[in-house]
Amino acid sequence: DGGITQSPKYLFRKEGQNVTLSCEQNLNHDAMYWYRQDPGQGLRLIYYSQIVNDFQKGDIAEGYSVSREKKESFPLTVTSAQKNPTAFYLCASSIVEGAGYTFGSGTRLTVV
């Protein structure tokens, strides 16, 4: 079955460490997105990519980095520069404008 796989489901990071969240899709979607969800804040866009080897910053890109070397994969790195990384991270993909997103099941990142 086609879908988006995010891993791991739960991730713990020590302060000062970088950590990478995985997002893989087999839907043949061109566009992929990373959102951060905090209580009472809704979903905020971190980065998005509409084509391989190209990506754009969203509203809260500081302290994050991404790559898009393959159509299927859009990993997100949370760097030590991110001041408050504890959050729920959602990856999504889209085939065309207006179709809406298909979401992964999310990764809960906790800084310890």
Add this chain to the structure above:
Amino acid sequence: AQTVTQSQPEMSVQEAETVTLSCTYDTSENNYYLFWYKQPPSRQMILVIRQEAYKQQNATENRFSVNFQKAAKSFSLKISDSQLGDTAMYFCAFMKYDKIIFGKGTRLHILP
């Protein structure tokens, strides 16, 4: 910049009742898409309903329907015959050029 506002942070209704969730948005665009997403306790984001701005007819999906008022920039969601499984966070969303902006959500409790 587009914004999406959900004025009801939390609502509770009895099972089998009808409930309406409010959403307003701000944009200078004429053609765009609107969505309602549901996020149950599992945190999986599920597309509930989709509306194309150039269509005057309100979208419906089984027990879910919208009241789309383009001039007023209003996009409310009506859930008829509410069920316990409708308990979730509901996000209103605006899409233009492959990027979705989400509201902060309404937490809906269906009471037995």
